[in-house]
Amino acid sequence: MKHKGKTNPPGRQKIIEALTRLMWTNDFNSVTTAEIAESAGVTEGLIYKYFNSKKDLLYRVLNDLFAQFNETILERITGKSSAIEKLEVIICSSIEYYAANRVFARILLLEVRNSQEYFNSEAYERVRAYAHNILVIINEGIGSGEIKPDADPLILRKIILGAIEHACVGEIIFSRDLDAPSVTQSISTIIFNGAKA
Amino acid sequence: MKHKGKTNPPGRQKIIEALTRLMWTNDFNSVTTAEIAESAGVTEGLIYKYFNSKKDLLYRVLNDLFAQFNETILERITGKSSAIEKLEVIICSSIEYYAANRVFARILLLEVRNSQEYFNSEAYERVRAYAHNILVIINEGIGSGEIKPDADPLILRKIILGAIEHACVGEIIFSRDLDAPSVTQSISTIIFNGAKA
């Protein structure tokens, strides 16, 4: 029988932790269900009691990690009144979080987007909420006169998200250090003040 | 015996075309070697005569597509003397190319980066050359006084590449239309003139 999903039994949690642990050194495709089970100290069958597929398990891991991420972000922007300041906090917090939580970053930026199922997952819902939040702040900034009224909010969001991701993705792939405040400073200067002399 | 790689026999080319064709509708992981062979009209064994692995095949496909892409770009920027103009041409050409060649875009942006082997591939070398070219143009722009001298060239490149990618990735995943000139215009305005009012 399948699990109803109301509770979070120890076995289930151990499986989630095992995959997270294994992905510290391996990419998702090269981690096997047998390894996950062994590392969790349970049998392979149990994985399929709690998760529909190996990918479903991955999306749950991402979902858990993204939940924490979203909390951190929301916590940090409350109190800031300027829209640009809020956006800078989001940029910096995102980079910091990716730098500190490489498995999270790898899953989010490199492992899930290749398959359609992801876009029906709960994890993706959270990503949308995060992106929506940025859009709200941009519109707020346009409303208050902080941001140019003719800047396309959707494009500005794409640039911000793209800059965050691209600023991290290389360092995540090659396990290089990331100086979040300094990178944020550079990004923010270019995006808000422009690169043209 | 393994193939030496000097020639490009019909079977080899048919395999490349088959994967490209199959990836028009399916993501890489859900395409099987059996399907590739059948669609190419050859046997499964032949795939491994010409390619070391299924992934190696993917990287070769990307390599071929990226070669064309690089040619297109280089062709278009010759003649332009302003650095910013060159960068705008690169942004617009990239978006146009991704829009017109969705399989190429999906492979490059969504399918290869999750595995380390990719970063040793010939395809990745081409990506580096493309990125290097952008950096050269940025430095040229700083030298000529078009671009702010205190803008970090590496970060500016990340923002440009990030903006291009993020401007396309959603539309590629969800098969939406992409208006390259208009998106380029918006991106360029924000990056070069700044978003701040």
Add this chain to the structure above:
DNA sequence: TTTGTAAGTAAGTATTACTCACCAATTAGA
């Protein structure tokens, strides 16, 4: 006590990426 369900096991199975021994035709060398 009984009944139902949740937690977990163990032994499968089908599929899939990949291998290997072989064939036929062309080319090169002696």
Add this chain to the structure above:
DNA sequence: TCTAATTGGTGAGTAATACTTACTTACAAA
């Protein structure tokens, strides 16, 4: 010209892997 090697291609394997299914045990409530 005979032969030896190389190239293009086949087809029947194999090991591994994601997933299934029938089963056991623990336990909570009625």
